[in-house]
Structures are given as C-alpha cells and as structure tokens.
Amino acid sequence: MLHIVNKSPLTSTTLESCLNTAAGGDLLLIEDAVYAATTGSAFEGKLKAAMGRLKVHVLMPDLEARGLADRMIEGITPVDYAGFVGLTVANKNCQSWL
Amino acid sequence: MASIEVDGKNYETDEEGYLVNLSDWNKEIADYIAKTESIEMSDQHWEVINFLREYFDEYQIAPAVRVLTKAIGKKLGAEKGNSEYLYGLFPYGPGKQACKIAGLPKPTGCV
Amino acid sequence: MSDVKKFMFVNRKAPYGTIYALESLEVVLITAAFDQDVSLAFMDDGVYQLKKGQQTKGIETKNFSPTYRALEDYDVEKLYVEKEAMEARGLSEEDFIVDVTVLSRAEMGAMMDEQDVVLSF
Numbered sequence: 001m002l003h004i005v006n007k008s009p010l011t012s013t014t015l016e017s018c019l020n021t022a023a024g025g026d027l028l029l030i031e032d033a034v035y036a037a038t039t040g041s042a043f044e045g046k047l048k049a050a051m052g053r054l055k056v057h058v059l060m061p062d063l064e065a066r067g068l069a070d071r072m073i074e075g076i077t078p079v080d081y082a083g084f085v086g087l088t089v090a091n092k093n094c095q096s097w098l
Numbered sequence: 099m100a101s102i103e104v105d106g107k108n109y110e111t112d113e114e115g116y117l118v119n120l121s122d123w124n125k126e127i128a129d130y131i132a133k134t135e136s137i138e139m140s141d142q143h144w145e146v147i148n149f150l151r152e153y154f155d156e157y158q159i160a161p162a163v164r165v166l167t168k169a170i171g172k173k174l175g176a177e178k179g180n181s182e183y184l185y186g187l188f189p190y191g192p193g194k195q196a197c198k199i200a201g202l203p204k205p206t207g208c209v
Numbered sequence: 210m211s212d213v214k215k216f217m218f219v220n221r222k223a224p225y226g227t228i229y230a231l232e233s234l235e236v237v238l239i240t241a242a243f244d245q246d247v248s249l250a251f252m253d254d255g256v257y258q259l260k261k262g263q264q265t266k267g268i269e270t271k272n273f274s275p276t277y278r279a280l281e282d283y284d285v286e287k288l289y290v291e292k293e294a295m296e297a298r299g300l301s302e303e304d305f306i307v308d309v310t311v312l313s314r315a316e317m318g319a320m321m322d323e324q325d326v327v328l329s330f
Contacts, residue, residue, distance in 0.1 A: 040299015
C-alpha cells in the first residue's frame, strides 16, 4: 500500500498517525510533509524508526521549493512527479492522509 | 481577459492594462504602454523602468512609491530620489504608471 | 499625527503548503506604508519561511522568500525567531535569508504582551 502525507510533522499529528498505523509498504512525503525528511528535525528519530518497515520517498520539487534538498535523511528515496505516478501505479491501493 | 496588440502579437493584460505574464515584456511593449499613458519615453524614464525591473528581479515585488523614491535616491542620487522628479516623469504616479510600463504588477498596497 | 501603535505579525505556518505565509507578507508590506511600529515573529513552522535556498521552479509557484530581504527598505527591521522552534527544525541563524533576533519562548511571550495589535497567520 502507498501512504501519501502532505502535512508538516511538527504542526499536525497526521504523519505520526500514519506511521503508527501503517504496517508496511511505501510512504510518500509531499508538500509540507517533506519537512519530515530533513536531518536535524525533532521528528527525525520517529521517521528513521519507521524506515525499517516502510520504504520512504520524498517528492523532490517540494523539498527544493523549501530550500532543504541538501538535508535529506539518508536512505530516503527522492522522486519526481513521474516517480509519484509510478508509485501509485505500482501499489494496489493508496491512502492520502488528510 | 483584456489584451494589447504590439507588432501583430497579442499580449494578455488585466482590466487596468498591466501585463499578466511578466515574461512577455520587451522594450516595444514598454513603448506601446507608455504611449497609451501619454508618456514620451526618454533616457530618464528608462532609467526608472530599468531600476524597477532590477528591483523586482532581486526582491520579487514592485516597491511602494515611498520605497522606490528612497531606493532611487540611494542608487541614482538625491536629485532623482524625490517625488517631484519622479512625478514629473510619471504624472499619474511613479508606482502605478512606471510599473505598468515596466511590465510589473501594481505595487503591493497601491489601490 | 496620530499615535504610532505597535503591530506584531505572528507567522506560524510553513511557506507554499498553505497561503498564510504569503498573505502575511503582503499585509506587512501594506501596513508598513502607515508608519506604524511593525515587528514580525516567526514561530513553529513559520521559521521555515526564512530558510535560504528556496527553489520553487519545480512546483511552479512564486518564490517569495527574496521579498523578506526588501523589508528593510520598508523600515520593517524587527524580525524575531523563536529559538525553540528553530532548533526543533535543525535550523540555525545562518540558515536564514535575513538577519533576525533569536528569542526564547518566554522572551517572545513578553514581546507579544507589549503589542497594541497582534495579527496571527
């Protein structure tokens, strides 16, 4: 399953709920959720802990827009818009967390 | 949507005649808009237009008149950085009129 | 001349994900025309607004971060960043596009208390 999250991890509990719920599969961070993919953030530990179970992807145009492309946590897969589409096609279902 | 025709090409503008796409702008369009504003472009006019475009390029905004006046004074000298000089060039307002000719949006806060 | 009031704009949202950051900036530029005592507070995700190196071509959105550098021209020179929020996001003063004053939460609270008008974004 593909989980898509678009909320900042330090402002909303969305990503935390997603990580607490998702058993496995892919996680794609887009829009303000890309802040969760950066080193030095207070959420870094929680995301890293989930990286064993989930394959984490980040939408690069959103990370670049926020000036943080050079601070991506190691082990996260960068994707472009085509990669985004690829993930939705490769998974049998997906949830966009609101 | 309104538009203007310059050299056989159409360019989209808003209802007040400001260019919609900043990248459309060129000197011919500037001359055309100036004519519609009854302004005969001189080197002094171009100096202000070029200054506005550089300011926009750097800060992504069209400066308010007060800010423009101060900034011009800093760059081009006190004899140009005052309302009398700038309104002499652009009688309907250096912000409003010059920005239109420069292909920039109306200054923020300008009504 | 009317009395000068102290206005504080409190920015707590990240840029681009929502419109708050840009709206706040535009209101600040308008307010600056009225010769008031304007200060900007950046708290929580709002500190991300000032991050250097924003490149918005890929999301086809206007990069408004250079406009914070124009605030000085508008005589808006009081920019406060919440220390705890900055640190929780792995950021430091060198990461910001403009010079700021870093305040602890307690100092920020005291600064808010001093204001006549506080506008929240």
